[in-house]
Amino acid sequence: MKKVSKDMTDINLNDIHSPADIRHFDLDGLKSLAAEMRSALMRRLSARGGHVGPNLGMVEATIALHYVFDTPTDKIVFDVSHQSYPHKMLTGRMQAYTDPAHYGDVTGFTDPKENPDYDLFSIGHTSTALALASGLAKARDIEGRTENVIAVVGDGSLGGGEALEGLNYGATLGTNFIVVINDNDMSIAENHGGLYADLRLLRNTNGTAEPNFFRAMGYGYMYVPYGNDMASLVKAFKSVKGIGHPVVVHINTMKGMGLAVAEADKEAFHYTGPFDLASGSPLKAAPAGDEPRQYTDIFALHMLERMRTDNRVAVLTAGTPGAVGFYPARRKEAGHRFIDVGIAEQMAVGMTAGLAKGGIRPVFAVVSSFMQRAYDQVSQDVAINRMPSVFVIFHTGVFAMNDETHLGFFDIAMLSNIPGVNFLAPTSKQEYLAMLDWAVKQTAQPVVVRTPGGAAVDDLQREILSDYSAPEYEIARHGSRIALIGAGNFFYRMADAADILEKEGFQPTLINPRCLSSLDTAALDALKDYDAVITAEDGIIDGGFGQKVAAYLSRYGTKVHCLGLPKEFPNEYAAADVVKACGLEPQQIATLAKSAL
Numbered sequence: 001m002k003k004v005s006k007d008m009t010d011i012n013l014n015d016i017h018s019p020a021d022i023r024h025f026d027l028d029g030l031k032s033l034a035a036e037m038r039s040a041l042m043r044r045l046s047a048r049g050g051h052v053g054p055n056l057g058m059v060e061a062t063i064a065l066h067y068v069f070d071t072p073t074d075k076i077v078f079d080v081s082h083q084s085y086p087h088k089m090l091t092g093r094m095q096a097y098t099d100p101a102h103y104g105d106v107t108g109f110t111d112p113k114e115n116p117d118y119d120l121f122s123i124g125h126t127s128t129a130l131a132l133a134s135g136l137a138k139a140r141d142i143e144g145r146t147e148n149v150i151a152v153v154g155d156g157s158l159g160g161g162e163a164l165e166g167l168n169y170g171a172t173l174g175t176n177f178i179v180v181i182n183d184n185d186m187s188i189a190e191n192h193g194g195l196y197a198d199l200r201l202l203r204n205t206n207g208t209a210e211p212n213f214f215r216a217m218g219y220g221y222m223y224v225p226y227g228n229d230m231a232s233l234v235k236a237f238k239s240v241k242g243i244g245h246p247v248v249v250h251i252n253t254m255k256g257m258g259l260a261v262a263e264a265d266k267e268a269f270h271y272t273g274p275f276d277l278a279s280g281s282p283l284k285a286a287p288a289g290d291e292p293r294q295y296t297d298i299f300a301l302h303m304l305e306r307m308r309t310d311n312r313v314a315v316l317t318a319g320t321p322g323a324v325g326f327y328p329a330r331r332k333e334a335g336h337r338f339i340d341v342g343i344a345e346q347m348a349v350g351m352t353a354g355l356a357k358g359g360i361r362p363v364f365a366v367v368s369s370f371m372q373r374a375y376d377q378v379s380q381d382v383a384i385n386r387m388p389s390v391f392v393i394f395h396t397g398v399f400a401m402n403d404e405t406h407l408g409f410f411d412i413a414m415l416s417n418i419p420g421v422n423f424l425a426p427t428s429k430q431e432y433l434a435m436l437d438w439a440v441k442q443t444a445q446p447v448v449v450r451t452p453g454g455a456a457v458d459d460l461q462r463e464i465l466s467d468y469s470a471p472e473y474e475i476a477r478h479g480s481r482i483a484l485i486g487a488g489n490f491f492y493r494m495a496d497a498a499d500i501l502e503k504e505g506f507q508p509t510l511i512n513p514r515c516l517s518s519l520d521t522a523a524l525d526a527l528k529d530y531d532a533v534i535t536a537e538d539g540i541i542d543g544g545f546g547q548k549v550a551a552y553l554s555r556y557g558t559k560v561h562c563l564g565l566p567k568e569f570p571n572e573y574a575a576a577d578v579v580k581a582c583g584l585e586p587q588q589i590a591t592l593a594k595s596a597l
Contacts, residue, residue, distance in 0.1 A: 014095060014098055018092060022067055030067060040097050040098050041059070041089075042056070045272075050108055052259065055083055056257045057083070057182070057227075057228070061251055064233035065237060066090050069148055071118060074148040075136050075150065076150045077133045079130070079152060080126040080128075083155055088110075093106050107403060107404075108403060109124045110123050123405065126160050127162040129152060130151050131162055133150070133151035138173065148242065153181055155182060155188075156343050159192070159195050159344055170246055175245065178246075178247055179219070179246070181248055184266075188270045193341075206225055207250060214248040218246065219247055220245060220246065220248065222236055224236045224250065224251040228254055256269050261280030268322075270322075293455050294456065295451045298456055300324065304330060313337065313361045317365050318364075318370065321338075324365035324367075325365075326365070345371065345373040346376070349381065350374075353387040363391075363392060368394065368395050368410075369395070371415070375414060378446070387446060388442060390439045390447050392448075392451060393411050393450045396538065397453040397488075397489065398565060398579060400453055404570065407569065408453070411450065412425075412516055413542065416517040416545065417543060422517055423448045424449050425452075425545075426451075426452060427462075428456075429456040436449055442469065454489060457489070457492065462474065471520040472514065473523040475523065479507035479510070480509070481532075481597065482534070482593045483508065483534070485546075487538070494510060496586035497593065509530075524549065531596060532560075533561070534563060535564075537563075546563065563589065563592075
């Protein structure tokens with residue numbers, strides 16, 4: 001087919017509805033397209049926020065992939081799919097990146113509900129593409145088809161366990177299996193692990209260093225030193241199209257390419273809220289005042305203080321230091337006792353068991369939706385061995401991240417039901433710090449401290465325990481007939497509901513359970529003659545805390561209403577709407593209590 005030249009002035013992004021619309025471009029046209037797409041991306045990202053660095057770095061590579069390969073017949077799986085915005089632009093969703101009125105039409109990740117032909121999987125967590133793509137390749141071979149299968153791996157995901165398992169198996173396929181390594185020398189923060197030293201050596205030697213990790217596993221190997229150079233990418237991808245064996249194409253990209261502030265501060269611009277495009281400054285300023293109001297800051301500063309007074313304390317993260325308050329200066333202060341294992345939650349949890357066995361007091365700080373990746377290690381390596389690992393869970397509940405791949409309200413049901421795990425749900429800053437201190441000090445069992453969602457709550461009027469070894473509920477208000485039990489940050493919703501009831505002449509009992517993995521049977525026995533008990537938790541009802549209470553009180557015939565979230569994968573939801581739909585507004589709780597009487 002004759003290539004028609006397209007210079008920048010000829011390109012209207014809204015005329016591109018599928019990759020077929022760019023395959024008649026010549027090289028200059030592709031470069032112009034990249035410039036236009038990058039400009040549109042920057043305008044949208046600055047207005048709405050999102051994953052800045054990964055997507056700006058993948059513009060040229062994504063264009064080249066769709067230009068060379070016959071998508072959607074050829075299959076591309078992005079890992080992690082927060083580098084997929086340019087892919088969405090080329091596959092029928094351009095308007096969501098060029099028209100502010102449509103910015104909200106797409107999610108931040110590949111999503112088959114948006115375009116099942118090009119988005120094969122909903123992917124938000126890292127290290128999955130190689131396993132998914134190897135399955136696609138095996139299915140192709142079983143069916144006798146010949147399409148190309150491409151896994152795009154990078155931005156720190158290569159060091160995850162599933163990625164290495166997929167890479168190990170993919171080498172044995174013996175047929176077409178193309179792995180594109182997007183190597184920008186970064187994860188969310190800096191990379192960690194010997195594998196990345198190998199990648200660095202390959203970069204420094206223009207791909208010629210030996211030993212070569214990928215060749216050692218049985219892959220063919222090609223290095224592209226300028227992963228944002230369109231001509232080099234097109235040439236490389238053409239050379240592996242239709243190849244009959246597994247091959248790695250290692251491309252060296254620039255994270256944040258084209259946006260100076262993102263190139264200069266790659267960690268801060270991995271993901272941001274809305275920002276000023278000229279300066280990079282956030283459009284929403286941080287709250288004034290010296291006292292930290294965010295639990296991430298409270299946690300990090302408190303752990304630094306614990307490290308100063310106890311040289312056995314160590315804090316771990318799995319590639320998300322900023323998400324748990326450990327920004328570069330704090331990491332530097334913590335020194336070798338801040339441990340980032342990269343995006344490898346299984347490794348981090350297993351390592352806590354080894355650290356604890358070796359006499360260290362390990363604290364693994366992790367985002368709620370990422371902790372589920374290490375369920376087996378919590379159960380097998382930690383709980384069965386009674387290791388006193390401490391897990392501090394962040395971005396929890398309905399008011400946290402709202403992508404279906406990053407939901408923060410499954411952790412209560414998931415972790416509180418593992419035998420031997422003490423799951424604590426603080427309600428305030430003061431209770432949070434007390435629970436952290438006790439969890440680090442004790443040596444009897446693994447402890448989960450669930451960081452409350454939202455801004456920190458100061459509550460100096462309520463009783464704060466110093467020992468959480470056995471469940472002991474706080475009876476915040478003594479009453480009769482109605483009991484309101486609010487777990488974690490939902491305690492204050494119950495307190496507001498109690499205020500409403502008291503104004504109407506009722507005297508509800510208000511309880512903070514503190515521990516969600518065990519029951520204070522003495523406190524619950526005292527409720528056996530109540531007309532109604534209502535529980536509320538910022539997690540799913542099925543398998544949650546409320547059902548434990550209901551099961552126990554069923555022996556007395558006490559009616560228990562369990563309030564919480566449905567067992568679903570909502571996507572891009574409005575938290576206020578979900579809370580109202582679940583009957584969790586204080587007035588709704590009060591109305592339910594009155595109806596129960």
